[in-house]
Amino acid sequence: MVQSVLGIVGGSGFYNLPGLAHAEWRHIESPWGTPSDAILFADIDGLPIRFLPRHGRGHKLSPSDIDYRANVDALKRAGVTDLVSVSACGSLKKKYKPGDFVLPDQFIDRTFARKTSFFGKGCVAHVAMGDPTSPLLHKALENAAKSEKIKMHRGGTYLAMEGPQFSTRAESNLYRSWDCDVIGMTNMPEAKLAREAELCYASVAMVTDYDCWHDDHAHVDVAAIIKVMQENTGKAQRLVARLARDFPREHPACPIGSDKALEVAIITPPEARDPELLKKLDAVAGRVLG
Ligand SMILES: CSC[C@H]1O[C@H](OP(=O)(O)O)[C@H](O)[C@@H]1O
Ligand SMILES: Nc1ncnc2[nH]cnc12
Numbered sequence: 001m002v003q004s005v006l007g008i009v010g011g012s013g014f015y016n017l018p019g020l021a022h023a024e025w026r027h028i029e030s031p032w033g034t035p036s037d038a039i040l041f042a043d044i045d046g047l048p049i050r051f052l053p054r055h056g057r058g059h060k061l062s063p064s065d066i067d068y069r070a071n072v073d074a075l076k077r078a079g080v081t082d083l084v085s086v087s088a089c090g091s092l093k094k095k096y097k098p099g100d101f102v103l104p105d106q107f108i109d110r111t112f113a114r115k116t117s118f119f120g121k122g123c124v125a126h127v128a129m130g131d132p133t134s135p136l137l138h139k140a141l142e143n144a145a146k147s148e149k150i151k152m153h154r155g156g157t158y159l160a161m162e163g164p165q166f167s168t169r170a171e172s173n174l175y176r177s178w179d180c181d182v183i184g185m186t187n188m189p190e191a192k193l194a195r196e197a198e199l200c201y202a203s204v205a206m207v208t209d210y211d212c213w214h215d216d217h218a219h220v221d222v223a224a225i226i227k228v229m230q231e232n233t234g235k236a237q238r239l240v241a242r243l244a245r246d247f248p249r250e251h252p253a254c255p256i257g258s259d260k261a262l263e264v265a266i267i268t269p270p271e272a273r274d275p276e277l278l279k280k281l282d283a284v285a286g287r288v289l290g
Contacts, residue, residue, distance in 0.1 A: 013229030122274020156181030
C-alpha cells in the first residue's frame with residue numbers, strides 16, 4: 001500500500017497554511033535547481049501535507065523565474081503522491097465571475113521561456129498528456145467545495161501564458177476564440193512536470209478578474225487581483241483543509257495511470273542512458289529506473 005501525501009502549491013496571495021499540526025518549514029535540495037521556498041511539512045487529521053508557495057513567501061519570483069522542475073522534484077522528494085495547485089486566474093468567459101473557483105481539465109501551453117521536461121539528452125521520455133488532470137482529485141475537490149459551500153465549475157481549459165505582462169486585448173480575444181475558459185501564467189509546465197514525476201495533478205483556478213476583453217469591466221490590474229485574492233485565500237484554505245480531512249489515507253491507483261506514467265514513456269534503452277542524467281532523475285523516475 002502507498003500512503004497518500006497531499007502536496008499543495010500555493011499561488012499568488014496563498015503563501016501559508018495556518019493552523020496545521022506538526023508544522024515545520026524544511027529546505028529540500030534538488031539537483032534541478034532551487035525550489036521557490038522551503039516546504040511546509042505538516043498534517044491534517046493524520047494526513048501528511050506538503051505546502052510550497054509557488055512564488056516564495058514575499059512573492060519574490062515572477063512566473064518566468066520559478067524553477068518548476070526544482071519545485072516538482074522537491075515535492076516528489078518530500079513524498080508527495082497527489083499535487084493540488086491553487087492559482088489566481090483571469091476569466092475568459094462571462095459565466096466565470098471573480099470569486100468563482102474553476103477546476104480546469106485541459107491546458108494550452110503558450111509559455112516559451114521555461115524548462116519543460118526532466119528528460120532529454122541521455123534519457124528521452126514522452127509522457128501522455130491527453131488527460132492532464134486527475135479525475136479522483138477533481139471528485140475530491142468538488143466534494144470538498146460542496147461541503148464548504150464554495151462555488152466551483154468542473155472542467156475547462158486553462159491558457160498558460162508567459163507573462164509577466166498581462167495579455168493584449170487581441171490575445172485575450174484570440175484565446176476566447178479558442179474556447180479557453182481561464183488564463184494564468186503558471187500551470188504550465190507545472191502540469192507536464194507533475195505527470196513526468198508520476199504525480200496525480202489538479203489545479204484550482206480562482207478567478208480574480210475578466211482580463212481585458214470584457215466591455216463592462218476595467219482591465220486587469222494587480223491591485224484588483226489582490227483584493228479578490230484576499231477574499232479568496234480564506235476560501236482556498238478552507239477548501240484545502242476539508243480536502244485533506246476527507247482524503248483517502250491510502251493513495252488510490254489513478255484511473256488514468258498518472259502514477260505510472262513513465263512505464264510506457266522512456267524510449268532510450270538502458271545501455272544508451274547518460275548516468276549523470278539518471279542520477280538527477282533519482283526522485284522523479286527512481287520507481288522505473290531502479
Ligand atoms: C498576481 S497576478 C498574476 C500572477 O498570478 C497568478 O499566479 P499563480 O498561478 O501562482 O496564482 C498568475 O498565473 C500570475 O503568475
Ligand atoms: N488576467 C490574467 N492573466 C494572466 N494571469 C492572471 N492571473 C490572474 N489574472 C490573470
